[in-house]
Amino acid sequence: xxxxxxxxxxxxxxxxxxxxxxxxxxxxxxxxxxxxxxxxxxxxxxxxxxxxxxxxxxxxxx
Numbered sequence: 001x002x003x004x005x006x007x008x009x010x011x012x013x014x015x016x017x018x019x020x021x022x023x024x025x026x027x028x029x030x031x032x033x034x035x036x037x038x039x040x041x042x043x044x045x046x047x048x049x050x051x052x053x054x055x056x057x058x059x060x061x062x
Contacts, residue, residue: 004060007057
């Protein structure tokens with residue numbers, strides 16, 4: 001099982017790779033997980049599990 005630090009590092013790396021800002025991702029997360037996946041998959045062909053991990057990090061940060 002990953003630690004919170006590892007998940008946070010993955011989330012930061014994800015934000016760097018995609019060029020998204022943290023607030024943009026948080027706004028998208030509020031729209032709903034499936035919609036977030038649809039929107040971001042067009043940009044980077046992401047896997048759903050990565051989005052769910054990031055969604056979990058955002059929820060912990062709130």
